[in-house]
Amino acid sequence: MQRSSAKHIFDDHDRLLISLLRKDGRAPVSKLAEIMGVSRGTVQTRLDRLLESGALLGFTARVRDDYEADQIRAIMMIEVMGKNTSQVIRKMRGLPELTLMHTTSGKWDLIAEITVASLQEFDRVLREVRLIDGVMNSETSILLSSV
Incomplete structure (x- = not known):
């Protein structure tokens, strides 16, 4: 995947999405959409844009x-x-x-x-x-x- 060189400007939905992913990087898109009060498509589009821009680098596992x-x-x-x-x-x-x-x-x-x-x-x-x-x-x- 080629990353965009333009810096992504976060809005409130992006910040909420990133916060939710920090708590649970494996949360299903449908669950994220429900919590955020938006459609699954909206969440998926935002995820794709955050990944493509390089603003979101990936997902990680936290270990006790x-x-x-x-x-x-x-x-x-x-x-x-x-x-x-x-x-x-x-x-x-x-x-x-x-x-x-x-x-x-x-x-x-x-x-x-x-x-x-x-x-x-x-x-x-x-x-x-x-x-x-x-x-x-x-x-x-x-x-x-x-x-």
Whole structure:
């Protein structure tokens, strides 16, 4: 599917649809239409448009914390030197253990979510990130549970 380069402007129906999909990405179109008070065709058309424009990237499964008890998850806050943010992001994208990355304002320039199977892997990933040219400082917190 080719994605449109035009940025999608969300209206109230789009925001409601996305909110419902975040709660249940497997909800049938008919159920979404019922909740939204619109026809199935309207929901399907909006879904298609959101996917085609790239505004909606896909659907995901959420797993309870106790099903992933053998995994270690952490948040790493990263300070980047000067104007090297794009270069640092490119290099960090090559690390499969970094499952999410965000640019931020404030003291930290980037926040990365790390998911690994062991403390040894965790230590290795921290070292790899800290060795990337342009990474000036970092602080990492292990996630204990989701509430």
